[in-house]
Amino acid sequence: MRVALFATCLGDTLFPGAVKATALLLARLGHDVVFPPGQTCCGQMHVNTGYQPDALPLVRNYADTFGDPSIDAVVVPSGSCAGSVRHQHEIVAGRYGDAALRGKVDTVKAKTYELSEFLVDVLGVTDVGARYPHRVTYHPTCHSLRMLRVGDKPLQLLRNVRDIDLVELPEADSCCGFGGTFAIKNAETSTAMLSDKLRNIAATGAEYCTAGDSSCLMHIGGGMSRLKTGGRTVHLAEILASVDAPVVTA
Amino acid sequence: MSITALGTPTVPPRGSGNLRGVEKFPDAAHHELTDSQLRRNIGKATHTIRAKRLRVTGEVPDWEALRDAGAAVKKDVLARLPELLEQLEAAVAERGGIVHWAADADEANALVAQLVRDTGSDEIVKVKSMATQEIGLNEYLEAQGIVAHETDLAELIVQLGHDRPSHILVPAIHRNRSEIREIFLREMPGVDPDLDDNPAHLAEAARKFLRHKFMTVPVAVSGANFGIAETGTLAVVESEGNGRMCLTLPQTLITVMGIEKLLPTYRDLEVFLQLLPRSSTGERMNPYTSMWTGVTPGDGPQAFHLILLDNGRTAALADSVGREALHCIRCSACLNVCPVYERTGGHAYGSTYPGPIGAVLTPQLAGMNEPGDPNATLPFASSLCGACFDACPVKIDIPSLLVELRHQKVEQAGLTVEAAAMKAASLAMSSSRRWTAAQKAGGIGGRIVAGKKGAISALPGPLGGWTAARDIPAPPKQTFRQWWDSDEGRAAMAAARQEGGER
Numbered sequence: 001m002r003v004a005l006f007a008t009c010l011g012d013t014l015f016p017g018a019v020k021a022t023a024l025l026l027a028r029l030g031h032d033v034v035f036p037p038g039q040t041c042c043g044q045m046h047v048n049t050g051y052q053p054d055a056l057p058l059v060r061n062y063a064d065t066f067g068d069p070s071i072d073a074v075v076v077p078s079g080s081c082a083g084s085v086r087h088q089h090e091i092v093a094g095r096y097g098d099a100a101l102r103g104k105v106d107t108v109k110a111k112t113y114e115l116s117e118f119l120v121d122v123l124g125v126t127d128v129g130a131r132y133p134h135r136v137t138y139h140p141t142c143h144s145l146r147m148l149r150v151g152d153k154p155l156q157l158l159r160n161v162r163d164i165d166l167v168e169l170p171e172a173d174s175c176c177g178f179g180g181t182f183a184i185k186n187a188e189t190s191t192a193m194l195s196d197k198l199r200n201i202a203a204t205g206a207e208y209c210t211a212g213d214s215s216c217l218m219h220i221g222g223g224m225s226r227l228k229t230g231g232r233t234v235h236l237a238e239i240l241a242s243v244d245a246p247v248v249t250a
Numbered sequence: 251m252s253i254t255a256l257g258t259p260t261v262p263p264r265g266s267g268n269l270r271g272v273e274k275f276p277d278a279a280h281h282e283l284t285d286s287q288l289r290r291n292i293g294k295a296t297h298t299i300r301a302k303r304l305r306v307t308g309e310v311p312d313w314e315a316l317r318d319a320g321a322a323v324k325k326d327v328l329a330r331l332p333e334l335l336e337q338l339e340a341a342v343a344e345r346g347g348i349v350h351w352a353a354d355a356d357e358a359n360a361l362v363a364q365l366v367r368d369t370g371s372d373e374i375v376k377v378k379s380m381a382t383q384e385i386g387l388n389e390y391l392e393a394q395g396i397v398a399h400e401t402d403l404a405e406l407i408v409q410l411g412h413d414r415p416s417h418i419l420v421p422a423i424h425r426n427r428s429e430i431r432e433i434f435l436r437e438m439p440g441v442d443p444d445l446d447d448n449p450a451h452l453a454e455a456a457r458k459f460l461r462h463k464f465m466t467v468p469v470a471v472s473g474a475n476f477g478i479a480e481t482g483t484l485a486v487v488e489s490e491g492n493g494r495m496c497l498t499l500p501q502t503l504i505t506v507m508g509i510e511k512l513l514p515t516y517r518d519l520e521v522f523l524q525l526l527p528r529s530s531t532g533e534r535m536n537p538y539t540s541m542w543t544g545v546t547p548g549d550g551p552q553a554f555h556l557i558l559l560d561n562g563r564t565a566a567l568a569d570s571v572g573r574e575a576l577h578c579i580r581c582s583a584c585l586n587v588c589p590v591y592e593r594t595g596g597h598a599y600g601s602t603y604p605g606p607i608g609a610v611l612t613p614q615l616a617g618m619n620e621p622g623d624p625n626a627t628l629p630f631a632s633s634l635c636g637a638c639f640d641a642c643p644v645k646i647d648i649p650s651l652l653v654e655l656r657h658q659k660v661e662q663a664g665l666t667v668e669a670a671a672m673k674a675a676s677l678a679m680s681s682s683r684r685w686t687a688a689q690k691a692g693g694i695g696g697r698i699v700a701g702k703k704g705a706i707s708a709l710p711g712p713l714g715g716w717t718a719a720r721d722i723p724a725p726p727k728q729t730f731r732q733w734w735d736s737d738e739g740r741a742a743m744a745a746a747r748q749e750g751g752e753r
Contacts, residue, residue, distance in 0.1 A: 007730045009679065013689050014723060016730035020742070023734070027746035035734050040679040048634060048653055050660030051672040057680035088653075146636035175589045179633025186631060187715030189279050192289075192593040193633070194719070222720030225705050 002032045004071045006062075006112070008081045008214070009041035015214040018235035022077045022115055025128060025241040038065040044084035047092060049181045056096045059089045063104040066112070073122060074112045077237045079144025079212045082114040087147060114144055115237055116153040116212060127160035132242045135165040136234075137206035139197070139220065141213040142175050154212055154236055161239060167204045171196070178219035194223045201231060208234045265562025267355030267385040268414075269616035271600015275627040278598040285595075288424050292416075292595050295423045299586045302532025303641070310528070319521045320644040324577035327512050328567060334479040334512050335558065341482025345544020347554040352506075354561050355385035362387060362471060362504055363394045365555050369502050371396075371469045377486055377493040378402030379473025380580050381506045381559055383415060384602040384615075387471065398471070399463050401492040403456050410437035416596030416604065418582040419530050424595050427452060460492060470496035470551070474507040475579070476522060477556075480515045483543045484556070487526055487536050497540045503551035508559050510567075510576040522579060525643035530581035562615030571654045575610045577644040584638035584648060590631055599631070600624055606638035610651040618655075619662050626663075629655035668712075686731065693725040700724030 003026050007019040027033045043058030062085065066074045076082040086109050093105040119125050138158060144150045158166050177183065177193025197220060201209045211217050214235055221233040271278055282288060307313050327334060339349045352358035358381075366374055374391070376382065376398050388398045388409070400409045407422040408415050411433040415421030422430070431447040434455055445455055472493065476485040484505055486493050497503060513519065527536040545554050567573050585591045585605030596604030601612040609628040618625035629652045638648040660669065678688040700706045705721040708714070716722065733739040 009685075012730045013693070014725055016726055016728065016733055019730040020733060020739075024742060024746045027743055028749045030750035033743070033747075035731065037731060038682045040682055040685040043676075043679075046672060046676060048656070049668075049672065050653075050656030050658075051669070051676070052657050054672050054676035057676055061680060061682075142633070142635035142637075146640055173637075175633045175635035175637070177589070177633060179635070182630065182633045183720075184712055184715040185627075186276050186279065186590075187718055188276065188283050189590055189593055189631070190633070191719040192283050193589050218722070219720065222716070222722055225721040225723075226707065226719060 001072045002034065002070055003118075004066055004068075004074045005033060005035050006039060006042075006066065006074050006076045006081065006085075007035070008076060008078050010218070011077060011214050014218065015235065018077045018214050018237050021235065021237040021241035022075065025237060026075065028241075029123065029125065029128065034071070036065045036068070036071075042081045042084045042089075043092065044081060044088065045180055047084065047088045052092050053096055055088075055092050059092045059105065060097070060101055062089065063093075063101060063108050066108045067104050072111065073118060074108065075115055075118045076112065077115045077212065077235060078214060079114045079141050079148050079150060080215055082112055082117075083143040083147035085109055085112045114148055114150060114212060115240075116144075116150050116157055117148065119240075120153040120156060126156045128157065128240050130160075130240050130242050131162035132239045133163040134207045135167060135205060136208045136210055136239065137167050137169040137201060137204040138172070138236075139169055139176065139201070139209055139211045139216065140172055141211050141216045142173075144212050145173060150212070157236070157240060158210070161242075164239070167206055169204055169206075169209075170200045172200075174200075176216050176220050178216050180215075183219060190219075191223075194219060198223050198227065198229060198231070202229060206231070208232050208239075210234050210236050210239055212236045262560075262564035262568055263354065263562070264565050264617040265354060265384075265560075265615040267561065267616075268383060268602045269562070269612050269625075271598075271624045273600065274624045275598055275600075275631040278600060278624075279594040279631070282594045282598045287426070287429075288595050289593065291424055291426050293592060295420065296586045296592050299420075299532055303529060303583060303586065306528045306532050306534055310524070316521055316524055317643055317645050320525050320579075321577060321646075323513060323518050323521060324579075324644050327514060328510065328573055328576055330514075331509065331512070331567065334514060335509060337479040338477055338482060338512060339558075341479065342544055342554075342556050343482075345482050347482065347544040347556055350555060350557045352557050352559050352561070358385050358506055358557055358559050358561070359387055359390040361557055362506065363391060363396060365502070365504050366391070366396050366469050367394075369469050369553075371467065371502075373397045373399065373463075373467045374469045374471050374504075375399050375401050375463050375467045375496045375500065376405070377470065377472035377496045378405050378421075378488065379471070379506065380418060380602060381473045381508050382471060384508075385506070385559065385561065387506070399460075399467065401460050401463065401496055402488070403453060403490060403492070406456055406460070407433060410434065414597060415602070417585060418580050418603065418605075418607075419585075420582075424597070460495075464492075464495040464499050468500050469502045469504065470500040471504045471506065472496060474505050474511055475526065476513050476519060477507050477511050478513055478516050478519070481543055483516065483541050485519065485539065485541045487523070488538045488540070489531060489533075489536055491538050494538050494540050497542060498550050500551055502553040502555075503542075504555045504557065506557045506559055508561070509563050510578075526579055526581055529583040529641070529643040562617075565617075566611070566614035569614065572610065572614050572651060572658075574646050575607065575614055575648075575651055577646050578607050578611060579644060581643055583641040583643065587637040587641045589633065589635060589637065594631075599628060601628075606632060606648045606652075607646070610646075610648055610655060613655055618659060626659050629659060686729075689729050693727075693729065696722075696725040697727070
């Protein structure tokens with residue numbers, strides 16, 4: 001299968017480790033992995049902050065970049081960005097785009113998948129042959145949980161990782177407080193949400209907190225770093241691409 | 251040739267009353283977040299109700315179908331609102347009730363005051379009601395020399411504490427029992443000075459105080475959970491029975507009902523009497539459901555007035571996207587699951603309607619477009635986590651409505667510093683050539699700021715909100731796309747492909 005990576009603006013720039021892991025994992029599973037260089041950003045920040053007309057060029061760029069019919073699937077190591085492509089692009093295109101764009105958006109959205117969805121639903125794989133000898137807790141990010149409904153797919157994948165000590169996170173489905181520009185506009189409320197998330201992570205005794213979104217991990221990791229909790233974050237893709245010790249690091 | 255102006259549709263008037271705070275949400279939240287007692291009370295209460303709700307909604311096999319039915323009925327009501335309201339008016343009048351129409355809070359308040367004065371009473375007992383909180387009825391009546399006694403225990407606690415409700419269903423959710431004991435000892439006439447904080451004893455003290463009012467006050471004011479267009483029947487759903495007292499004992503009953511509270515037929519109650527208690531209190535059935543139709547000679551109030559309240563609802567209805575918020579049946583499930591509400595409590599929203607539904611309903615009812623309006627900050631008071639949408643018994647897509655209101659606010663605000671930054675970001679991200687240039691500049695800058703520590707702990711301007719409590723990692727030396735195009739990347743991918751080919 002010809003699989004195009006959508007690195008996301010954040011993954012490309014700040015968290016390339018998660019994207020490298022996704023690329024290596026999919027190639028090792030026997031797929032033809034490509035990286036269309038025209039890609040930039042899904043436009044979610046613009047839509048969620050109220051700037052829909054400014055999201056239009058980004059929606060168009062995504063549709064143009066991944067519209068190539070030789071691409072069978074677009075895989076995104078982010079539930080939030082995949083959610084934006086699947087649920088928001090049609091709103092922007094419907095309001096500000098032309099019929100041609102609306103058609104392209106529909107086509108591209110139908111072949112865009114978050115990583116765990118792609119592995120479990122499309123490829124039918126739950127054991128990717130990874131080994132990760134660490135104590136790990138999984139935070140289900142809001143958009144993967146409630147926008148994409150990935151359910152326990154990431155956990156199915158994690159349970160099959162060799163030597164992993166997977167521990168349950170209390171109040172796992174509570175938001176970490178990121179929420180894009182919410183973390184800046186309502187910084188104190190966001191921080192109050194984060195502090196509960198950090199407390200619950202610490203209570204598990206896990207060495208790593210993992211999730212399917214670099215943005216939420218940036219928030220959680222940013223709090224760990226500031227508070228010197230000693231905790232660490234790792235993207236789900238990095239665990240799944242691990243063969244011995246973590247082979248891929250940012 | 252002369253031009254004939256046919257007239258353009260005008261925007262219906264916005265609502266007034268307790269639908270606007272004095273501070274912007276982040277400023278109001280700042281005060282609430284530091285109140286450790288409030289944080290503890292609300293955290294405990296919301297978690298308890300959450301668990302109960304999940305238990306009783308999980309046991310209903312057709313819960314999702316019920317939600318769909320509830321949403322469909324409400325959508326139908328909004329589509330046929332004028333026709334259904336007239337049907338309700340005729341049905342109520344036919345059964346001996348008198349229907350009044352109030353365009354806004356001022357009109358509704360003046361109507362109630364006049365109707366009370368007409369009875370010769372200067373006292374009323376009240377059933378817990380969101381509509382009368384919304385219009386600020388108690389404060390208005392007080393200024394008119396009429397004393398309103400709240401009879402719902404939690405509303406009584408709020409009223410005696412000279413406080414504001416902070417939750418739709420549990421208005422005193424921000425108070426714990428020792429605080430309630432203090433309020434009763436300080437404010438309740440004739441209270442036992444040895445009152446302790448045992449919940450049963452606190453309830454008993456309120457019961458004694460209220461019984462006397464029920465037996466002596468001749469006028470009651472209520473809201474309505476539902477108004478049935480077909481029959482003219484009004485319904486109030488409650489837990490304590492105080493509402494039943496108010497609805498049956500006084501001579502005169504005045505009901506203030508928002509015009510969106512309609513249901514077309516009596517049969518529709520079947521859906522909503524399942525959805526509401528399970529979503530709000532987490533009970534299979536609420537203890538008291540009172541229904542009344544006009545006036546019954548010799549039984550119950552002999553004069554019944556129904557005030558139909560607009561107060562911004564027609565303005566909300568005019569918005570094809572935002573009108574979905576008018577489906578709300580005030581169950582408060584969205585408040586109880588909201589991570590923002592859980593931390594800030596209800597007062598931070600500045601409105602009778604707090605939490606996720608308040609953040610979409612308040613700006614729509616009362617507007618948000620005046621310069622510096624605190625209501626304009628409400629649609630942004632959410633991380634868009636989506637827990638509210640999952641909990642809503644009538645499937646209001648609150649996250650999408652929040653995003654839509656943000657869009658409306660930004661469109662209306664015009665050119666701001668933020669808008670300029672967003673436009674610049676859009677331009678930078680609209681082509682990969684510009685984007686890689688921006689990545690390069692940002693990467694170098696970021697690494698310089700981060701220095702040896704490898705993390706950024708202070709950012710300027712609004713971004714400082716992030717670094718007040720969180721670091722940002724330094725941008726790595728290589729972006730993903732640089733790695734992809736590097737010898738190292740090519741070699742790693744070639745090895746992975748080879749492994750894949752062997753599988």
